Each structure stands twice: as C-alpha cells, then as structure tokens.
Amino acid sequence: MGKKVTKKLVDELYGLLSPCRICPRACKAKRLDGESGNCSAGIKVKISSFHQHFGEEPPLVGRHGSGTIFFTNCNLHCVFCQNYQISQLGMGREATLEELGEMMLKLQNLGCHNINFVTPTPWVPQIVKALALAQDKGLNIPIVYNCGGYESLETLKLLEGVIDIYMPDIKYADNEHAEKYSIVPDYWDIVRPALKEMYRQVGDLKVKNGIAQRGLLIRHLVLPNDIAGSRTCFEFVSQHLSVHTVVNVMAQYYPTYKASQVPDIDRRITTKEYRHALTELERCGLDEGFRQTIDTIFRVNVPEWTDDLS
Ligand code: SF4
Numbered sequence: 001m002g003k004k005v006t007k008k009l010v011d012e013l014y015g016l017l018s019p020c021r022i023c024p025r026a027c028k029a030k031r032l033d034g035e036s037g038n039c040s041a042g043i044k045v046k047i048s049s050f051h052q053h054f055g056e057e058p059p060l061v062g063r064h065g066s067g068t069i070f071f072t073n074c075n076l077h078c079v080f081c082q083n084y085q086i087s088q089l090g091m092g093r094e095a096t097l098e099e100l101g102e103m104m105l106k107l108q109n110l111g112c113h114n115i116n117f118v119t120p121t122p123w124v125p126q127i128v129k130a131l132a133l134a135q136d137k138g139l140n141i142p143i144v145y146n147c148g149g150y151e152s153l154e155t156l157k158l159l160e161g162v163i164d165i166y167m168p169d170i171k172y173a174d175n176e177h178a179e180k181y182s183i184v185p186d187y188w189d190i191v192r193p194a195l196k197e198m199y200r201q202v203g204d205l206k207v208k209n210g211i212a213q214r215g216l217l218i219r220h221l222v223l224p225n226d227i228a229g230s231r232t233c234f235e236f237v238s239q240h241l242s243v244h245t246v247v248n249v250m251a252q253y254y255p256t257y258k259a260s261q262v263p264d265i266d267r268r269i270t271t272k273e274y275r276h277a278l279t280e281l282e283r284c285g286l287d288e289g290f291r292q293t294i295d296t297i298f299r300v301n302v303p304e305w306t307d308d309l310s
Contacts, residue, residue, distance in 0.1 A: 001140045003161040005132035012158055013125035017043070023075040023121050024152050024190045039075040040090060041122035045130070046072035048085075048092035050103045052110055057248055059205070059212035060114060060144065060165075067107030067141070068116040069100070075121050076148045077183040078171075080223075080259035087119065088257070097126060101133035108141050113211050114165065116144040124155055128162060142213060150187055151194040156201075164214045165205070166198035170237070171221065173229025181227065181265065192236060204244045216241070221250045222277045225264050230277040231284075238284040247286055249277055 019028035020037050029037030036042045052065030060066040070083070072092030085091040095103075104115050120127050131143070142164035149168040170191055172178040178187030198216050205215030220233055230249075237245050251274045255266045 002143055002164050004135055005128055005162060007132075009158060009162070010125065010129045010132060013128055013155070016155065017125055022124055022152060022155055024150060024186070025075055025184075026152075037122070039073045039122040041073040043126075044094045045097065045100055045123050045126040046090075046092045047095045047100065047103075048072050050107065052107065052112055053116065056116065057167075057212075057217060059207045059210065059217075060116065060167075062113045062211045064111035064113060066114055066116045066144070067104070067110070067112030068118060068146075069103055069107075070118050071120060071123050071127075073122050074119050074148065075184075076150055076171075078148075079181050079183075079257060079262055080253070080255060080265055081257050082252075082254075084257040097130040098133060100127070100130035101137070101139075104131065104134040104139050105137055108139055112141065114142040114144050115139070116146050116167075118146040119148060120145055121147050121151060124159070128159075131162070145198075148182075149191040149194060150184060151190070151198075153193055153197055156194060156197045160201045164202065165212055165217065166202055166215075167217045167219065168195060168198060169219045169221065170195065170233045171228060173232035173236070177227050177229070181223075181262070192240070195237070196240060199241045199245075204242055205246045215246075217246045217248065219248045219250060220277075221253055222269050222274055223253055223265060224267055224269050224273065226273070226276075227265060231280040234281050234284040234286055238286055243285040243287075245286060247281060249274075249281055 016022050018030045018032035020031050025038050027038040029035040031043050048070040050069040053068035054061050054065050056066045070086055072086055072090055074087035081087050107115060117127055144165040144167055145163045146167045149170055172187050175186055175188050178184050202215050205217050206213045222228055222230055254268050259265050
C-alpha cells in the first residue's frame with residue numbers, strides 16, 4: 001500500500017480542477033464552479049459500479065478478485081469503446097466521497113487484493129480525497145491506476161507514492177490515428193512521457209505469491225489493419241522503459257459503439273494480425289513480460305459491470 005495521503009496533496013490536486021488541467025486536454029473548465037469539461041466530468045464524482053472483478057489480469061485477480069470501481073466519463077472518446085455507456089454516455093450515479101471511501105473498504109473486506117480505479121483520470125482529486133478517508137479507516141491494499149495512457153505529467157507526479165500499480169493502455173503509435181479514432185490530437189506525444197513517469201515511480205511489476213504488489217503493467221489492444229501501431233508501441237516500451245515490462249497484448253477487439261460505421265475498424269482482428277503483434281512483441285525482446293502474462297493472452301476480457309452500487 002502506498003503512502004498516506006496528506007491534506008497538502010489533496011489541496012494541490014483540487015487546485016488543478018479550476019480551471020481544469022487534470023488531464024492533458026487542459027480544457028480549463030471551472031469544475032469547482034459547477035462546469036463540466038471535455039470529458040463531461042463535473043465536481044461530484046460519478047460511479048457506474050464497484051465489485052470484485054475476476055476478468056482482470058491474473059496477478060491482479062488472485063483468488064479473491066480485483067476490487068474494481070468503474071468511474072463514469074473519460075478524457076478519451078474512442079469510437080470503439082467497449083464501455084461506452086459509462087465512458088461516453090454518462091451511465092452511473094453521483095456518490096459522495098464518504099461513499100466512495102466506503103466502497104474501497106467494502107472491497108477490501110471482501111478479500112480483494114487491490115483497489116482498481118477504472119478510469120480514474122478525470123476524477124483524480126476526488127479519488128485521492130476519498131482514499132484518504134478510507135486510509136483513516138484501515139484501507140491498506142495496493143492501489144491500481146487503470147487508465148487510457150493519456151495522462152498529465154503534473155498530475156502523475158503528484159501521485160508518486162500513492163499509486164502502487166499503474167496499468168495504462170498504449171493505444172496508438174501516432175497522433176493521426178488517435179485523432180481519428182479517439183478524438184484526441186496528441187496521444188503519441190503524451191503517452192510516451194506519461195509511461196516513462198509511471199515507470200520511474202513504480203518500476204517493473206513485482207509479484208509476490210502470485211499477486212501484484214507494485215509496478216507497471218501495460219495493456220495494448222491490437223486493432224484491425226495495424227491501426228494501433230503495435231510494433232512501434234513495443235519498440236518504445238522495450239527501448240525506453242524496460243525489456244522486463246509486462247505487456248498484455250489483447251485480442252478481444254470488436255466493433256462496438258460507433259466503430260461498425262467507421263471503415264478500417266469495422267471488423268474483429270484476424271488470427272494472423274494477432275500473431276503478427278505477438279511476433280513483434282518477441283522481436284522487441286519483451287519475452288519476460290510475455291511469459292508472465294501468457295495465460296491472459298487468449299482471454300476474452302470484456303469488462304463486466306453492473307448497476308449494483310449497494
Ligand atoms: S479532466 Fe476533463 S475537465 Fe479536466 S482537463 Fe481533462 S477533459 Fe478537461
């Protein structure tokens with residue numbers, strides 16, 4: 001479990017909310033004054049569901065599951081988002097920070113091996129404030145920051161020591177594809193320094209008795225027609241982070257949300273495309289990570305969620 005959250009840290013994070021620059025969009029919404037930003041997030045935290053999740057990577061799931069809390073809204077707008085009802089359509093309900101802290105404690109009491117925030121990016125100040133409340137009541141399991149990789153360095157630096165496990169995506173290897181499919185102008189420029197900062201803070205994934213304790217775990221969703229730029233993504237990880245980085249190469253892409261109307265991504269990937277991505281992973285020397293996650297490689301890992309907030 002990371003360090004104790006201080007009031008100073010909470011104040012610094014809340015200072016980034018108006019005008020909002022919590023994420024790299026820096027859209028300057030005055031969230032403390034009731035405005036919502038590009039991500040549609042306002043000031044009151046909004047949650048879709050929380051539960052023991054058994055569909056995450058095995059080192060997070062263990063025997064008792066990953067204590068996953070799904071937040072509404074997202075700072076990316078992927079046309080193929082598999083959770084689009086939550087991320088784009090606003091499904092969820094407002095919760096107080098006291099309720100959010102209680103959710104964390106309930107998940108810990110259920111035996112979960114970690115608290116897994118998905119997607120925390122627009123809500124970092126509120127999450128950290130609620131985390132402090134939960135820590136005061138005994139929360140002491142690892143904290144997972146499960147995000148799309150489009151993160152502000154300023155925000156990430158403030159999170160040093162608080163986050164135990166970073167689990168970002170690396171979605172694209174160029175800005176043009178990111179603009180077209182996730183409506184974000186500079187993904188490739190942003191994700192590389194963000195991943196470097198995460199790696200600087202937590203290093204390679206450390207697993208004890210099969211359970212992740214600390215470190216970086218990267219997800220890469222293979223897209224049709226190599227739109228994700230898998231080879232370039234893996235080259236970056238191998239050359240600028242570590243050849244020991246655990247990379248979960250995911251095969252479960254399917255054209256949901258708006259993707260069936262978008263040429264080039266309106267189909268699932270082929271076996272050949274997936275195998276090509278794995279070949280590139282090995283070619284980049286990411287063998288250790290690959291072996292560590294080999295049992296996740298062929299898992300169809302569509303996140304489950306419910307409306308049950310009880
Ligand atoms: S977190 Fe949301 S409101 Fe804040 S800068 Fe990013 S998109 Fe704008």
